[in-house]
Amino acid sequence: MALDKRAGQVAQQKDLTNIPKLMSHYYRLSPDVTQEDQRVSFGTSGHRGCAYNKSFNEKHILAIVQAVVDYRQGAAITGPMIVGLDTHALSQAAYVTALEVLTANGITVLVADNDEFTPTPVVSQAIVRANRPANVSQVSGLTDGLIITPSHNPPQDGGIKYNPPHGGPAEGEITKWIENRANDYLARQLEGVKRLNFGVAQNTSLIVPTDLMSTYIDSLGDVIDMQAISKADIRIGVDPLGGSGIHYWEKIASRYNLNIELVNDRVDPTFSFMTLDKDGKIRMDCSSPYAMAGLLERQDDFDLCVGNDPDYDRHGIVCPGFGLMNPNHYLAVAIEYLLSHRPLWSKDLIIGKTLVSSAMIDRVCQEQGRTMCEVPVGFKWFVDGLADASFAFGGEESAGAAFLQRDGQTWCTDKDGFILALLAAEILAVTGKSPAVLYQEMVERHGESFYRRIDSPVKPKRKAKFNQLVANEINLSQLGLTQLAGDAVDAVLTQAPGNLAAIGGIKVSTANAWFAARPSGTEALFKLYGESFVSEQHLEQVLNDAQTMIENLLA
Structure with missing residues (x-):
């Protein structure tokens, strides 16, 4: 990706998101569930999208939060839910939508005092603390959480992720279940989704302001x-x-x-x-x-x-x-x-x-x-x-x-x-x-490490083809690559050595270097990583060999 000539310079008026327009689109545009890029899609960090593109709108949040409610009911998670949010514009809107669904389903929601923003680690640490054996009873039940954030994404983006009672990001089988359930709700025009007007929800005892900040800091x-x-x-x-x-x-x-x-x-x-x-x-x-x-x-x-x-x-x-x-x-x-x-x-x-x-x-x-x-x-x-x-x-x-x-x-x-x-x-x-x-x-x-990551746009068809290839465990003969930057290839991995889980890509290593290639789980990007312990020039050769290999695979 070429370096923009204004990289590192302060943003100008023309770079800024039109917040009123963004919020209007959040409430008024409806996703078409038959379009892949408008469906709910959980990657490594939950669902992310933009209201302009019909990929993060009110209907997405209504469907996702009801799906989370359904999941926690099936998993016998009966305690309160902690809801945090960051400072993106869409986070505040999605936060209100989420509270409307949670309270309509009778779930007690712990939120930060004084409408304070709540960082991801604060939610995680609060869940871990609440679910320690000394703090859990049949009456209180287990606590989980929703965090409304697209992380470091641009200002026009929104995101939401679910942290079950262990306090961390939900496992793939959980997010896949929620994804499927949410898309089913979208396909049925939100039939079965419960919602309580926010003004009414605020007057219930279900939204509980909590001093999450002091507890974390202390x-x-x-x-x-x-x-x-x-x-x-x-x-x-x-x-x-x-x-x-x-x-x-x-x-x-x-x-x-x-x-x-x-x-x-x-x-x-x-x-x-x-x-x-x-x-x-x-x-x-x-x-x-x-x-x-x-x-x-x-x-x-x-x-x-x-x-x-x-x-x-x-x-x-x-x-x-x-x-x-x-x-x-x-x-x-x-x-x-x-x-x-x-x-x-x-x-x-x-x-x-x-x-x-x-x-x-x-x-x-x-x-x-x-x-x-x-x-x-x-x-x-x-x-x-x-x-x-x-x-x-x-x-x-x-x-x-x-x-x-x-x-x-x-x-x-x-x-x-x-x-x-x-x-x-x-x-x-x-x-x-x-x-x-x-x-x-x-x-x-x-020794010195020379490391680089290259992000490139990827079209859905090429991404799907790559995913199909790695799912069938690519081998050296398919790669057409017995050497990498002049060194013999030691290993071609499609599973991580630590837990044998599929890596969603490939990693090729030698005694002195390695590269890994994978599509992003949250953006329309193809990510190429490389590292050499020889030199910057050697790393360049590693990345060039990797790009040639990928093009040959996808030809």
């Missing part, structure tokens, strides 16, 4: 050494990117006596304060140097800077003198630090990584003598391990991760951008070195 000391950060007086610059955690930082600073400054305190559904991403679009991607350009300009004013996406399940770490860390680099540093600074953690704990994350993590785990589990893309693959505290850490190359409490118990089972940001401050406070400096030391021991 527990942060269980997972992060907040005293060390305070004692070292680390100067932390925070850019919330207009996201749902924006009002948390002041209270975190006050509660733990931290030196935190918000460099941007604006909440605006057009996200007009953003700098444009690499493709010239507004996208609140805290792993992109173009989207984080505003914070990068201030990096020398602080000891450390951090940013997060709108629902706070991702993190961006900026170290003065080094800029924005590659997410893979930070994950490797975070894992190494945690394994050597959590004395109460068992040596038997497993480190989870997705198969498109850097092999530097493999080398760190080998050096530390720890077991690593490589799984397909999607945080849902880490949920069980984090829930039963057999996984110390689960992380994705897309800057999302979570880990256990300092005592080895479960913290949350979804990605938590807060704790990854605060961990960077703990690392600096305890070691006296920034995560970027520690990564340079890691390179000296393990």
Whole structure:
């Protein structure tokens, strides 16, 4: 994807979403369930779409939430449901729609006090806490949650995801059931969907304002050494990117006596304060140097800077003198630090990584003598391990991760951008070195990683053909590739080695490099990942060989 000439520049009026038009389309346009791109579709992070395109409209939310209600009834989930939302314009509308359906079905809904936004990790941590054995009875029942967010997607997009009682993203069989049920409701013109007018719903006892923020913040000391950060007086610059955690930082600073400054305190559904991403679009991607350009300009004013996406399940770490860390680099540093600074953690704990994350993590785990589990893309693959505290850490190359409490118990089972940001401050406070400096030391021991991801638009027919091919387990003869960038191919994977689950693509590896190719589960994109421990030129050859192979497959 070519770099847009305005990438990294502040958005202009012409870049902004027409919010009144967007909201009108949410309520007035109706999806055609016979059109694939207008149906409910759950990828790795729930259903996402845009009201303009009839892929995220009121009828979608009515159908999805009723389907979730039906699922939880069948699964005997009888406790309250926590509903969170981020700062996207469509999130507020979908939030109201969701409450209308939930209350009509007699479900008690826990929402944040004072109409506060609620980050994904706050919902996850609240679900985990509510469902601990000491807190559950036959009367109270199990708690689950809905989070209304399209994550880092552009301002015109909307999204909704379901977290069952384990607190993390729902498993594939659950999301598929909900997807099918919701599309059935759409096909039947919402027959069977219950709905209570929001004004009436507000006057019932079913919507319960709850102080989710204070409970989460008060527990942060269980997972992060907040005293060390305070004692070292680390100067932390925070850019919330207009996201749902924006009002948390002041209270975190006050509660733990931290030196935190918000460099941007604006909440605006057009996200007009953003700098444009690499493709010239507004996208609140805290792993992109173009989207984080505003914070990068201030990096020398602080000891450390951090940013997060709108629902706070991702993190961006900026170290003065080094800029924005590659997410893979930070994950490797975070894992190494945690394994050597959590004395109460068992040596038997497993480190989870997705198969498109850097092999530097493999080398760190080998050096530390720890077991690593490589799984397909999607945080849902880490949920069980984090829930039963057999996984110390689960992380994705897309800057999302979570880990256990300092005592080895479960913290949350979804990605938590807060704790990854605060961990960077703990690392600096305890070691006296920034995560970027520690990564340079890691390179000296393990070699330098050259890593890149390429996103390309993909048409539905080519995506379907690729999916059919990988479902039948591609082999070397089909690839027409016995060497990759001059090295012998060691393995061709269509299943993840850690759990033998289908990866929804392929991964080809050699002794010095690898590439992986897969269609996105949430966008009309084909994603190609590559890594070399030889050179940038070698990586270029790896990616070129990969692209040739894919074109031959799909010819």
